[in-house]
Amino acid sequence: MIANLFLPAHLKIGAGARHDIPSVLKQLNLSKPFLVSDPFMKSCGYLEELSQTLVRADISFGVFSDCVPDPTTDSVNEALAGWQQGNYDCIIALGGGSSIDTAKALSVLARHGGAMRDYKAPNPVPAGFPLIAIPTTAGTGSEATRATVITDTESQEKMLCMGFGFLPVAALVDFELTLSMPYRLTADTALDSLCHGMEAYVSRKANPFVDPIALSCISSIAANVGIACAEPHNRVAREALMLAATQGGIAFSNSSVTLIHGMSRPIGAFFHVPHGMSNAMLMCEITRYSIPGATSRYADCARAIGVAATAERDDKAAYRLLDRLIEICDQLDVPSPRQYGIDRDQYQQLIPTMAAQALASGSPNNNPVIPDQRAIEQIYETVYS
Structure with missing residues (x-):
């Protein structure tokens, strides 16, 4: 290719x-x-x-x-x-x-x-x-x-x-x-970068130029986002996150984003959820859904952030990544749509429209497991609470 x-x-x-x-x-x-x-x-x-x-x-x-x-x-x-x-x-x-x-x-x-x-x-x-x-x-x-x-x-x-x-x-x-970024903005934008790096790496459009840049992005964010949130003026952590953000941009622009971003945009548009936060709301469940389609790639991400050994089986390593993503979201107080205050009835009513818009964006076609309308609707339903 x-x-x-x-x-x-x-x-x-x-x-x-x-x-x-x-x-x-x-x-x-x-x-x-x-x-x-x-x-x-x-x-x-x-x-x-x-x-x-x-x-x-x-x-x-x-x-x-x-x-x-x-x-x-x-x-x-x-x-x-x-x-x-x-x-x-x-x-x-x-x-x-x-x-x-x-x-x-x-x-x-x-x-x-x-x-x-x-x-x-x-x-x-x-x-x-x-x-x-x-x-x-x-x-x-x-x-x-x-x-x-x-x-x-x-x-x-x-x-x-x-x-x-x-x-x-x-x-x-x-x-x-x-250096003046508040906690919530620091967390949400870093999570956006994390999705950029991870999606670029597991995308069906990934390529050898992007791969090391994406893994470097993932590694830097996992190591530094907690520090930057806790110590806003920590110059080392801030510089690492800033470089990772640019790396993430380079990575997905020369590969692609996948299902996370495809499903995130409608949540942001209809409910005015900050972009990085809406990505994070979806990140763990979509990773769970997608691991079977690119197990070795998700395992590489786990090794990049230091939660899996090189010799560990890919299937085990991939789910260690999922555990770590859940942990990061918990540490950074990422809410579910329900916890954010989104009305359940309105959300449920919009699920078919959001799923259709996600599909129309084209991003889901780059996902390791390509979803249909019903699969996307099910993920929206799962992440609500």
Whole structure:
């Protein structure tokens, strides 16, 4: 099988990388960026810091700072209206996955027009305006992927849009921006990364380039997420999670996500559950369901996080992984949908629709065990409580 590999042309990784934005713009021959960020980045001063860096370099720019969690077509259109007020040649995204996903959508719509639904997978995505991503959470890996997820405001469908046009040309990965992340955000984004690494490794589209990156991602998160949650200013743990997040993004963007993400998006769209948390709600039960289809691969994941010996039988090792995932979710207080407060009747009523949307995303077809509608509905029913 021939693997198509996609990576940002420029990756700067390490403490203080965010300050190199003027030199990155110069290297890319770009001169008038449009900043895309969110109210939290504005309130905590990071957007002002970035703005001052550009001012000192005598670079003019525009700003849109109203990105919303789980970006919608309405919020993307607001960003597009801001873009149209100036003659910009590139976009800088500062924030978590929501800001970067908004910026990705903007880059394509600003150049090619149309509606976001026109770029929903598997539709092709032409190259948009150049995008430079500066992630501020250690989780989505969006700074290194060719994917964006935008909720259709009208239908409430969380649309997976995938294509080369969404890949940032550069990413500045600076773990110092994550030192202020609160406990819940730290846990949820790290669990998102863990799913990225594990899904990329067990996916039917896995390849030799992705495999070691995915295993490194899994190992780092398992070793450091507890420390980072307990000690928010632990620079070693924060740096490890930030690197793992980028590795996870590279891994799934060059392999694929599987059933976890396919089923997670509808939960997030209908019930406004944070993305990493909705992944974690599903992760253990879907792993249990999928182990028979890739036992040796799940066993490798168990060995990567240190819960199984090299010589241990694959079937035993794979279920040790499941035990450890359950333990991690317990330690990080991952709720079930019921514990999160989702109404049972509404949830049950939406199960067929959520299952249909999960299948339509295409992600379940990459799973080690390919489910049908009824199998997905059963998993939704199981994880509720």
